[in-house]
Amino acid sequence: MMVHVHEPVCRASITAAVSDDAAVVARLLAGDEAAFATLVSAYQGSMLRVARVFLSKPDVAEEVVQETWLAVLRGLRAFEGRASLKTWIFRILANRARSRATREARVVPFAELASADDEQGDADLERRFSAGGQWADPPTDWRVHSPEALVLREEVMQHLATALEALPPAQRTVVTLRDVDGWSSEDVCESLEISEGNQRVLLHRARTRLRAALAAALGQR
């Protein structure tokens, strides 16, 4: 018996780090530069990647990331801890990136991106099955026995990197945060303010495409 749960927007992640957030904030307010350096190195990579989804120019994305840090520091006293520090930082980033993109006349509201159908991607997978749901165009053996072996093949990884860049923006953000940066689905949902369902679909589509790209790079299906 399947239990159907009314689809929630993600619940606030009950992070064990809540008390850690308070400690970090206290240290920052006390002028602890090392604490700030730690925070920066923890999130900077992901922040740049998220900014790049909204902003095509890398230097503009970097600017927005810097502005975000400033906004974070300035807003620290008012930080109430209702969301995690991480979520709060990324929401500020997403908002700034979005308004900057608007100013540069490229409006890409994430909510719209998230709901945009990727009919091409879905159709590609559909086409590989018969009407009865059997494989008509099955995956073939990659002859690669571990992810480690795969990662050593530079050309193949280059292909994967290209395929990642070529993903529709919403898919690229989600799969990057989840699979490259190792974020939980709760953190992704909260930071990008999308539903679990949205997140799940975007991740599925991204991974499906990327698997296909890897297969192609290996001369397989």
Add this chain to the structure above:
Amino acid sequence: MLNCRQVAEQASEYLEKELSLAARLQMRLHLLMCRVCRQYVRQLLMTRAALRAFSHDDQLQPDAPRELFRRWTADERD
């Protein structure tokens, strides 16, 4: 009984352990009997693992955030 298309559609959720117990058991049963789908799921898993390799610190000018912090703490003290 799940068919292969359904397995491919749910494979990502399966990897995330987001399926209900019933759905997960159905997947397992299908995968036990279907070599092709087993291969597909394994490849999806490998894709996810390969993506991890792209994680690295994109350091901007590393001094820039520190400089920002120093200016901010200076401002705070005013």
